[in-house]
Amino acid sequence: MLPIGPLMIEHRLIEKMIRAMQGRTEIWRREGRIDHELVDEAADFLRVYADKCHHGKEEGILFRELSRKQLSEEHARLMEELAEEHRSARKTVVKMVEAKEEYVLGSRAMLPVILNCMEFMIDFYPKHIEKEDKHFFLPSMDYFTPEETDLMLKEGWEYDKNLIHGLYKEKVDMWSLR
Ligand SMILES: [Fe+2]
Numbered sequence: 001m002l003p004i005g006p007l008m009i010e011h012r013l014i015e016k017m018i019r020a021m022q023g024r025t026e027i028w029r030r031e032g033r034i035d036h037e038l039v040d041e042a043a044d045f046l047r048v049y050a051d052k053c054h055h056g057k058e059e060g061i062l063f064r065e066l067s068r069k070q071l072s073e074e075h076a077r078l079m080e081e082l083a084e085e086h087r088s089a090r091k092t093v094v095k096m097v098e099a100k101e102e103y104v105l106g107s108r109a110m111l112p113v114i115l116n117c118m119e120f121m122i123d124f125y126p127k128h129i130e131k132e133d134k135h136f137f138l139p140s141m142d143y144f145t146p147e148e149t150d151l152m153l154k155e156g157w158e159y160d161k162n163l164i165h166g167l168y169k170e171k172v173d174m175w176s177l178r
């Protein structure tokens with residue numbers, strides 16, 4: 001399997017979550033409210049699965065290796081664009097969580113902010129994923145030898161294997177600081 005195989009499988013789960021988020025957000029928009037526990041779950045999925053696990057492997061393995069190659073102008077531009085999109089998704093999740101915290105404390109003014117963040121993600125991910133699946137991932141593999149793609153695939157498995165341990169170590173460290 002190529003290292004883009006697991007990334008494309010992960011895209012399917014992100015798409016499924018985005019569809020679920022869309023259904024929920026449409027209801028909230030109509031009813032003028034949110035379910036803050038579901039917003040927490042969406043934020044957790046976006047932060048841990050979509051960002052740490054998925055973007056983590058894209059940037060930390062695939063983009064890192066590609067940046068060592070002589071990329072075409074188009075591929076270099078696309079890679080920078082994709083990384084910039086990851087950064088804007090990351091910022092939107094932070095903004096959504098902050099707004100949700102104020103909403104829970106009684107600030108109704110935060111409702112449109114939360115809904116706008118959800119809608120940003122709903123609009124963003126399908127386009128971002130299509131760009132990667134249809135225009136970037138496959139051509140990016142041409143820069144590597146089969147040995148190099150094998151190494152990246154193995155590094156991806158290793159990254160996933162260590163992820164949960166790192167996450168909980170971080171949580172324990174936070175607890176110890178309290
Ligand atoms: Fe991405």
Ligand SMILES: [Fe+2]
Pocket residue numbers: 007011054058129132
């Ligand atoms: Fe992706």
